[in-house]
Amino acid sequence: MDFLKKVNFKTLFPLLGLIGVVLFFQIITGGKVFQTKNIMAVINSSFFILIATVAFSFIMSVGNLDLSMGTVMAVSCTCAAVVAKISPFLALPVAILVGGIFGAFNGFVHADMKLGSLIATMTTQSIFSGILVLILDGGTLSAPKYMLSWNTMSLKITAMLIIVLIGIYLFNFTAYGKQCRAVGSCAEAARLCGVSVRRVKYMTFINMGFAMGALGFFSLIRTGTASATTGSDLMMNVWCAALLGGLPLSGGSAAKFRSVLIGSFTMAFLANGMTLMGLLSRDKQLIQGIVFLIAVAISFDRKHMVVIK
């Protein structure tokens, strides 16, 4: 009984959701979910969502949002494809660097030009896609073929583990992670506690940029292409994962890192399970929408909110 007292049941729903989704598909597909081949596919499809959500969780704990992530990834991917023609080993560092620069620009627009994050990243998203189209010149760029052979499971799993571990460390065990949540709880109080709100906001966007840069690189070795549509469906998936996992839109100390893992894997298992069932894509979208609505409706903390935004 004692441990039950400590558990806030609302926070458990995302986890129950994940278990529910996995069990549901395990039963309905007759045990296909846990076949090695399929687990690999799940890891594969969670790869992008998970890494992006790790970085996004910091932005969300500050109480911000990012609409430009997919575009930043596409630009990084494109730049990686450009430099890969010179030397493929430049691709990853350049992608990360470019992501960081674009992230910093987001930070600048939000923290220095003092635009709300939604508006800020909406405008930068538009600017970035303009730049993207300029670089691509209406076409697509492709990577040297042998770079495709880098796209191995072991590299992906290593990258995922490293980034998740860094994420956990930053989120829970450093002043930075705690300051993010402090800013999300009350920016003025954080400022009066000596937290440089501007720096924290910059950092979250730059880190997001780094993650997007890395993903741009992985997208390049996965698809062999950089195009205007690269990363276009990333944002919705990441937002869904974050909310399914229970990250609050308002930020603050209610943000927990486990939400990142739970949300990302729920999304991955959901998409994968529906593919295993052989559903039509329009049905998939409908089901995804319903699951999303139920999850958010159950786990959202309306009590502490005066107005539902």
Add this chain to the structure above:
Amino acid sequence: MKKKLLAVIMTAAMVVGYLTGCGSTAASNGTKESTNASTTETNEDTTVSKTTGKSFKLAVGLPDSGSTMFSLMSNNITTMVGDMGGTVVFQGGVGASTDATIQFVEDQIAAGANGIIFSPPSDAVLTSVCAMCEEAGVYWGITFRTILDQEVIDYITASDYYIGNCYEDEEQAGYQVMADMNERGIKNVAIISQAKGNTTTDRREAGAQQACNELGMKIVAEARALTQASDATKAAESFLSAYSELDAIFVVGTTGAGMHEAVAKAIEDAGKSDSVKLATIDFPDTMPELFEKDCLVSSAGLISWGYDPYIITMILANQCKGTPISEEPVSIAFPMSSINDIDTANTWTERFGDATTLYYDEDFISSTLDKANNPDLTLESLIEIIKKYTSNI
């Protein structure tokens, strides 16, 4: 506290009940659903006994889903694959981006597909798909699009798992429509098309340009990248007022709905119905009405939108059954036909306006298209079959 505990226990009980309950009903649901999308497991057994060869699972991914055209295509493919003893699933939104395409292929490989057909957004993505399919031992082919990059062609045709490409002959369509107009005495044409760089409309325009050179016609004006019917109206209005010598407006390719109708309306409103005509590629929904008004003079299109994915899926199905039609990857360009009069338009609409129309009936499929039953089926004879079908509007 007790309430909370109780609530959790109740929820758990509900979830368990739901899951176990659903396990059985959903299994039957699953079969029910698959009658829509594919044949049922039991059906499969009978078809397997009817035909020879092993069972197989295919996946088809295309850019859009939900239209009548899509239903017509999926019905036909489902029937055909079922007759040949396999199952097939469809997914929309695949060609929209490279990410979505790769995700589709990865998912389908994981789901245990034996063969995959899709419409690629770019050439470069094919290299990755090729590598993935080779590793997984899955056959694949593409539809709707040609490959321009010679390096990519060389790379994928070297793979044992690439079976080929079925696409429409866009250049020929562009030429055909212009030639039709020439017969009606039309010389000066304004075009409405996509932004330059779109491979489909670029090739259609190339065909049109060739017709201009050979037949002494002229493209006097152009409007590009229109997305809404109102844009088309504006474009048509400015053509009509600026070019008095204009004979026709040629809608080479659009993405929006109702474009053709908007142009027709603009011509009518300008009082130039007699002197200015309309021509299109891709059959508009209101084709018979437009002919009736004597506005439309020529419309080119593949006899049915779903026919080329149908054929490539058939080739893939044969490949998966171990009875390949061709040892080498195929590359079949489908001729587009043009419709010039209201009777043909009406006949066509009657035939393909209905999603249940079958390209080929069951007998023909198992006796002719299934190589296991018809060892004489070769690439050459297949092309004859295609020609016969596409010319028969």
Add this chain to the structure above:
Amino acid sequence: MEAENYLLCVDNMKKSFGITKALKGVQLQLKSGEILGLIGENGSGKSTLTSIIAGIQPADSGGILFHGEPYSIQNSVEANEKGICMILQEKATFDNLSVAHNVFIGNEKEFCKHGILNNKLIFEKAREVLKKIGVTEIDVKDKIKNRSFEDGKLVELARAANLNPQILIVDETTTALSQNGRDILYTMMENMKKEGKSVIFISHDIDEMMSKCDRLSILRDGDYIGTLEKEEYSPEKIKSLMVGRTITDNYYREDTKSSYGDEIVLKAENITTSNLKDVSFELHKGEILGFGGLADSGMHDIGKAAFGAIHIKKGKVVDGQNEQIYSPSVAMKKKIAYIGKNRDQESLFVNSPIRDNVALPSYKIIAKNTFVSPTKERKFVEEWTTKLDVKMQNIDQYVSELSGGNKQKVAIAKWLGFGADIFILDCPTRGIDIGVKASIYKLLTDLKNRGKSIILISEELPEVIGMCDRVVVLKNGQNSGIFVREDDLTENKLINYMV
């Protein structure tokens, strides 16, 4: 029980917010034609009780009899219809509506014809209602946002007067009103009494309560303590009933002589901000420097400016080494701490656990190579909350669940843990009950004795006089006088410089 004799009778009412029991079975009896005072410390349950009566929130259990009939309502509109009306402590007017529309909010139907609002009539009637309660200088067409807080309260009074309630509840409204406004309120209350209607009156000002109320009911920690008749009144008795023990007035510093070191630790040189004009001061080691003045004298800017938290247009703030302080993080490097006036918005994260609140400024101390060990963090937080005797379940409890006094203790604990040498405290005892107040004063004295320096900004003159070595009085953003601690420093002396 002789419930029939009373207009309103509350019996055994209970209400909890989470784990906090705001009301633990409270009773209250209100007669017709009386002004009943409701008194108690902060968090004793006065506002909770009255807001339940006014239908603003539901009770967990317990009954109310109104006119001897069971009384159950869903919301404040129903309460209004039954004749119970409440003036809240907080603002309850709508900024973007005119004074007149605010007066008749919710009753616009009376002025509607075929769905169209007759504005002319509404303005006319509003003027009438305002005049009736004695307010003439407010233009009814003016938007509320252009009027002062006091005017807003008067508009609320007019709104209540228009409803002509059987029972009017006035919750801590007088502090927001000037003498004139108070007179209007008192007259209104007296008139209601004459008409045989009743008033429940809540105020912290014991003198005011004693002079205006016919009876006084006392609450403490959600318990009903008792009711005093007018002849039983005495300030000592009321105070001791409120806090449950005898309280002497003298909880300030005991010494009456100014004392501090020679070393200057903080210096403001001719600073000008949007609310301050050319203000200079010096803070010495071991000194408590007080700032007093009216609420709009600019004194709250002093604290923020000294902490680098607002933009200083001219002049600068420097530390003992003559290094400029231009941002909160620089200030913190100089070991300066700041507790703002708006506790819940400026100095605390109410929707975060106590742990995060206390540890936030001190991660540099707790962390080892950027690693913040949870065990070390817990020990740190527990150490300082224990030192300050914060009443809580554990350090993971949310600050929002604490009482005002304990919240302030958390805010102080965070800066003590940080190891600040200079404390800037803006109204540190605002809205805090006497017990915690006394312990904060004791703490300030201890800090002073340990050589720490304190800037104490307060709207309460006795506090400034009672605690500070020197007092700076501000008027219209300017320094109007400096007073050194001495025996005969009185409020009257300071007030002359304030207004």
